[in-house]
Amino acid sequence: MTPRTSSAATTEADAAGHEGEEAVLDVGPVAHGGHCVARHEGRVVFVRHAIPGEKVRARLTDAGEDAKFWRADTIEVLEASPDRVEHFWRPADSLRAWSNGHPPVGGAEFGHMALARQRSLKAEVLAEQLRRLAGVELSTEVEAVGKDAGTKGAATGAVGEASDGGGGLGWRTRASFSVTPAGKLGMHAHRSGYIVPVRDMPLATEAINALRLWDLDLQGVERVEVAAPANGSRPLVLLAPAPGTKDKRLKAIAAQLPADVSVAGFDPLTGSVTQLKGRTWVQESAAGHDYRVTGEGFWQIHRDAPETLVGSVTEFLQGGGFLHSGAVVADLYAGAGLFTAVLADAVGETGSVLSVEGSPGTSRDARKNLHAAPQVEVVQGRVERVLRQKPRNFDALILDPPRAGAGKPVVGQLVAAQPRAIAYVSCDPASFARDLGYFQRSGWELAGLRAFDLYPHTHHLETVALLVPAP
Template identity: 60%
Template sequence: MSETTNTPSPTVDDRLIVSVGRVAHGGHCVARHDGRVIFVRHAIPGETVEIVLTEQGEDAKFWRGDVVRVVEASPERVTHFWPEADALRAGARHASPIGGAEFGHVSRTGQLALKTAVVREQLERLGGLSSEAVDELFAAGVEDVDAAGNAEQKSGMGWRTRVGFAVTSAGKLGMHAHRSHSILPVQEMPLAVPAINALRLWEIDFTGIDRIEVAAPANGSGVLVLLAPVHGLSEKAAGAAVKRVARALAALETAPSVARWNPENSAIEVINGRGWVKETTDDHEFRVTGDGFWQIHRNAPKVLTDAALGYLLQGGFLNDGADVADLYAGAGLFTAPLADAVGADGSVLSVEGSPGTSRDARKNLHASAHVEILQGRVEKILGTQSRASQSAAGQRRQFDAVVLDPPRAGAGKAVVRALVATTPSAIAYVSCDPAAFARDVKYFANAGWKVEKLRAFDLYPHTHHVESVALLVPASKVTTTE
């Protein structure tokens, strides 16, 4: 079982006072000491802070440190909303803060500015775009998707529909400290939607459980709790631990579904209720099984489909009868509206690597005969696609438009090469990582493509993460917008 440990009390030599420079990708800022680069978390550019070194070494290319005291504060600094994630409070007791809210000490406007700076820097440094090009593409900066919400939502709280927890050695609900195996006990998770906190998981004895995943769709259709027993327990002990927790959850006024879960192969065994959740958008309903992928922010499905499909519709790439593809398609979030847009005379290729999620897509789109769902590696499947007509047998299939929504690591050179070979007129690229997106932009540029439109959204308030949606077209192509 995982042990709960606190960071040892640092020595005087582990502490430094530094001036904080620019923000960098990954949720930290850059400082220097005696010519050494230090990546500092929980700081804000322009501040003077005292840090405790968390990673160091004479041969290391750079060091890492956490802020434990603020000497000169930025105007954007606020009191952290979550005590367990507050580096200053943790530093005062010689402990580590939990991860998952590393920008909680920054005002909401300050967070948007930091994320905008990161997206810009990555596009220029890794993507090869000029500052003038970025100015033109990205004048709006990172957009706040919660601006029209209630007071809690405007403050960046209550947005996570999915949360993963660990368990302390005492069997209490916990989360990991940043870049650490240490597990710290937690109670309410302020970023989670109310239905998750309503479970009051911190009151339950999780002895024998190693990991907990909770999914609570924003539509209120029912919560699913997945329980992974501690590895190495006997089958009898593991089963008893899961059933004990399931009984505690069943006693709640609004009881969730509960399933035993194997994180290694995503296999689930339903204990109470069902092993899936029902997600909805304005026009479609989706079944998502177990730990299958779905966008985390309660507003993300609408924000991202409106942006990605909006680019393709406005550019005239989704006419009736069009041949399109949804790559890394998940349970069908983009596939379903693509199928609507091209009509029964069109065709949609849906490609997803996860077998379980691909099965969900088949269930979700079983009524759409013009949708083909294939499970496997994107680059391999694209390489096997040929035109449907016999006269063109053996020729590579050509798409009119593509939605590309890769995992955090990005699409990569092989996928970009295979995708460009299908000669689509446009690609709507959805990215959850600015660095991976910028690298792929460079690969596309080397293949003769350009970014024509770009938006970015703060779908992860109080963290360093940001979601981007871009329209990519061949560099020689000029598109028009109605």
Template identity: 60%
Template sequence: MTDAPATATAGQQPTAPQPTEVVPDVELTIGRPAHGGHFVARHEGRVVFVRHALPDERVRVRFTETEPTASFWRADVVEVLEASPQRTGHPWRPADALAAAARGRAAVGGAEFGHIRLGEQRRLKGAIFREQLERLAHAERTPTVEAAPGEAEDGLGWRTRAAFAVDRSGHLAMHQHRSHEVVQVREMPLAVPAVNALGLWAIDLTGVDRVDVAVPSGGGEPLVLLVPSAGTHPRRVAAIAAAITGASVAVLDPESGRVQRLKGRTWLQESVLGVDYRITGAGFWQIHRGAPETLVGAVLDGLQPAAGERLADLYAGAGLFTVPLARAVGPGGAVLSVEGSAGTVRDARRNLHGQAQASIVQGRVDAALGRWSDPLDAVLLDPPRAGAGRKVVGQIIAARPRAVGYVSCDPASFARDLGYFLTAGWSLDTLRVFDLYPHTHHMESFARLLPPRA
């Protein structure tokens, strides 16, 4: 699974220190794309990772991280001197680096490829994926990045989950990239229309630190989760909930994941290929409205599960893949479902009610595999952004399945794990890469791996 939960923020939370010295703006010529939403340039012999650029452009940049002893620096484009023909107008002003620079601030995160034509975004993502495979797995493959079925021509209106900060005036805001600073926003064009239709921008949210919004992929009533500030009186939270119309509202404890109902319900019902799922509160679910069906289709086509087989679904979430796999193997088969989150496991148990062939385990994947002694015909894994790691890959190989399906949201961790399989004699058979995050650098992939021939 991607490690972006059902309430994933549309921008990135601060993770890096501020610059240690002031370096004047400079002109740079931009080179190749790099994983993480950056483009590579050089300044006085030092590598600079530049955001909001395009290959072969001549730009003026403002440095954002300049640690003197660091092997690379970071910078944002503030002016384009020689533009690429693939540059286009950004669809969301707060995330437009050039517009933000003109106002003396940095852009918010969450749409760092918005200045690039959509077809070129996908070409660049394919090049980045290829580079990660070559560098980390020593594998040669040039994937074609597929759009989700039914994707809008402008790549907007796909996001069913988003999270917002609240600024000091009590209005919705987004974090600037890698910063504690926030910028007030009054729209989220990457989100499905139902998110914007709530009009949360107009509500006084004083007393709340964060607002998460989730909408069922197929439509239906949204769920708004409020994270109150420390010391906010429950009456104030109740007043905010009363001002929100057209949605269920609950309080979210971000530490435990528990939700407290204020009005409506605390869960969403999703439907994928005729199967209904219940997702509680901030439980994990794919963000793009078309992602669940796209990925379930890729998994079933790739693994071809058969009646009576024994399968494992690792990092299984609420059972997006476990349910169709359990149906495919039938009562005579077995599916081991492993997930770490207690709340998500509760959802999985509800979603798999009546399917006795599914064994649902809460806990670490390596621990669950260490206790599982039965042979496995096939294994599916959908790890978080960090990937599975050497130990889990070794355990999967030791189970000697006929095939492994690997769903990934990060080409770097996937390529690293793929390298472990290839070193053990396995082969990369099928690779599909999906553009399930238009206008961002993120992508999703499905790979089928096959064991050495006997």
């Protein structure tokens, strides 16, 4: 290890063990979480912004003397992979950021790789998690979606050139930003309180970039959330005020945005929203239905994700004969009702759909969105509690939990409900594989699995699985 720090940085590094020092690393396999595994002097180092097989110089960013493993960012590539490309976004490019003396922003940690290599690495992570946590030996292709289907190379070009969602860019219909102490739009560096100012967001749709939020004076605001529906309907900007900020200041910021943009204040802790201009919700569209989504209410962020996931889920359930007219089904962690509305169409008025969502605000949205479907019962509450209170002979369940997964108690309750099949939608391969292990130990098996690249240039992926009781 060769320290290459200034005297001031050395003092800081000494206080944090070896943080700030540099090391030459031979990069090993990809690991879950957006980094690769390397070793230095017998210690495991999780290094970001590298590709397996490369030799890099990395800056240690989390390197306490007693830590079981260290973390590092690549700052120089000594031996490059043939899959390395120029990063499309300067603030997220580790090489450029550290050459300017600061860490890169998070959210585009795979942007230095060709898209095909990104997907192959995600497939490796999924296979490793299934093997390690569920004992399942299975290799699954990570499929591109929308304009990226068939794309094998890198994303290149400016924001405007990719605003149609091609090349792995322009797909985010939602974006989250921080605010610098000077009141400028920014984003946090990975695992850091450091905020990097930004003046574009290439992963976001043109509708988000066209707002030019980076031109606003955002003093008095701590966080900004933006939703711009893929159907072109009115975007919503949410402003989380800093302590002591008055509504007058938020209204002054709202006045700087175009008249056809809604603006609301919001409390990240409670999710409550306060109208400043326009409405406090957006109207999304998918699978022949319109959905009202209030404030920070959950909606898939990739412009093509709702149709992709609905298609995969219904194909699994209908293909197995579990979803049909008159069926009894449930949509768990239902959000604003994306899957619920499609289930209601499939079962018809002779069937029934139980839609369960824990968030009170999102559950209210679901009631509004589904009020015309008499076969749907919308219940707000914890999944395991609702299933105990409303036992039914289910033909099928859809399970779309948050990133942490369902967990052992919920899996136990689902098994006890004795459905004929479960379609499990997951945004995290580790929590999915863990839950799959719980299902298997309860006598269930994996009958089908698809994986989708709904988060290009990040390490994230989405999976849809069909689970059934073992014969």
